[in-house]
Amino acid sequence: MSKKILGLFLVMLVIGANTIYIPEVEAAATVPLSITVNGNLVISDADNDTGMGINPTKNVSIAVTPDVGHTTQSGSANFRIRTNRTAWRLTAQRTASDAGGTGIADADVKVSVTKSAGSSANLASGALVAPFTAQTTLSSITTALAVDVVSGTAKTSSAKDFANTNNWFQVGTAYSIDPDFFYSPGTFSSTITYNLVSP
Amino acid sequence: MHQYKKKYIIFSFIIFAFLKPENALACFSITDDFNSPDPVLNITFNFEPDLEPFRECWSGALRIRSTKRNWRLVATRRGPNPAVNQGDSSDNIKPSDISIEFEVKGFGEAQADGAILVSPFSSETDLSSIRNGTLIISGVKRSGGSCTIHNPNFYKLKKKLCLFRDYVFNTGYYNGDISYILVAP
Numbered sequence: 001m002s003k004k005i006l007g008l009f010l011v012m013l014v015i016g017a018n019t020i021y022i023p024e025v026e027a028a029a030t031v032p033l034s035i036t037v038n039g040n041l042v043i044s045d046a047d048n049d050t051g052m053g054i055n056p057t058k059n060v061s062i063a064v065t066p067d068v069g070h071t072t073q074s075g076s077a078n079f080r081i082r083t084n085r086t087a088w089r090l091t092a093q094r095t096a097s098d099a100g101g102t103g104i105a106d107a108d109v110k111v112s113v114t115k116s117a118g119s120s121a122n123l124a125s126g127a128l129v130a131p132f133t134a135q136t137t138l139s140s141i142t143t144a145l146a147v148d149v150v151s152g153t154a155k156t157s158s159a160k161d162f163a164n165t166n167n168w169f170q171v172g173t174a175y176s177i178d179p180d181f182f183y184s185p186g187t188f189s190s191t192i193t194y195n196l197v198s199p
Numbered sequence: 200m201h202q203y204k205k206k207y208i209i210f211s212f213i214i215f216a217f218l219k220p221e222n223a224l225a226c227f228s229i230t231d232d233f234n235s236p237d238p239v240l241n242i243t244f245n246f247e248p249d250l251e252p253f254r255e256c257w258s259g260a261l262r263i264r265s266t267k268r269n270w271r272l273v274a275t276r277r278g279p280n281p282a283v284n285q286g287d288s289s290d291n292i293k294p295s296d297i298s299i300e301f302e303v304k305g306f307g308e309a310q311a312d313g314a315i316l317v318s319p320f321s322s323e324t325d326l327s328s329i330r331n332g333t334l335i336i337s338g339v340k341r342s343g344g345s346c347t348i349h350n351p352n353f354y355k356l357k358k359k360l361c362l363f364r365d366y367v368f369n370t371g372y373y374n375g376d377i378s379y380i381l382v383a384p
Contacts, residue, residue, distance in 0.1 A: 026227065026380055026381060026382055027227040027228045027229040027236070027237060027263075027380070027381040028229060028237050028378060028379060028380045028381070029229045029231075029237060029238050029239070029240065029261050029378070029379040030237075030238075030239045030240075030376060030377075030378050030379075031239075031240045031241075031242055031259070031358075031376060031377040031378070031379070032239065032241050032242065032374070032375075032376045033242045033278065033279055033373075033374060033375040033376055033377065034241065034242065034243045034244070034245075034372075034373075034374050035243075035244040035245075035279055035292055035362070035372070035373040035374070036243075036244065036245040036246075036371075036372050036373075037246065037247070037248075037284070037292065037368050037369065037370045037371060037372075037373075038245070038246065038247040038370060039247065039370045040247035040248050040249060040366075042249065042250060044250060049250075050250060050251065051249070051250045051251035053250075054250060082248070082250070082366050083366070084247075084248050084366045084367070084368065084369075084370055085370065086285060086286060120367075155286070155290075155366060155367070156366060157365070157366040157367035158367070159367060160363070160365050160367050161365065161366070161367070162253055162254075162363040162365055163253060164250050164251075164253070164366075167366055167367070
């Protein structure tokens, strides 16, 4: 009898051994993912909108020859702004002008500021600040303090643009002077520095 | 020999005979390139958008050793979720913004065709393809016969994650994780 029980036990053991649950063997690796996106403010040359064109120096030369016909002479410097900050300002400050014997005053040089945006940028992200909302003069850009030219309230991009092709907010600055026989021959010069800042 | 000892030896033999040897001796391991088991590989992106270069990438590798012929590597993803940031939620970094590219190679006795990257991971895809228990590799051959984590027979899984430094992404901090589990059968 005991042999029969032992035999039955053996058979059950063999069946059990063959169907016994063997837990899955496991090994693991963990990859924590951490992403920090920092803010950045970039000004580039609209005529060289690449990494090489960041923080450009733009020379504006206006040659004036007085004549009976009245033709305003002008020059321009255009910048592109990109930022992912939600509050930013474009400020301007000027060095004291050197009239160079011309008799030209700061108030004689007209300044116009315009804004435009690429197709993946937000034109409303920045607003012109008075008096730059209309044509003004060089005297509006003071030498003592930086003045606000554009006030930004949102990041400049409105859509992804991995290649930075159309996500630019452009600020166009134009400078002009009316030829006048009052002005003496010579060279008037001044330097304006535009800064993109974030509080 | 005592009768009970004889029976014990017979029992043991039978049980061993009916157990599959590869199960009984199976070993699995995931290590990093330094052969540390069950590694933690930190992916850290810390960038600011800029005109150039456009992409920020991270690369890492895992070593897989298996003495079983049938095995799987599965992955589960959490996030990346915004922790502290500002701006419209539509401009947060999403899993689909992070590309991922896998490459698997066999070293030593591990044969190249023993580990197969499962679609869509056979070519570049993005993190949204990894969800909960997503199959990454289907293993059909063992890497070798040894169980030690230092042996030179292993499958190497290279991973490359990239993210464009786009100006549209909200500034701030995002976190998440991907866990890889090697299972069988």
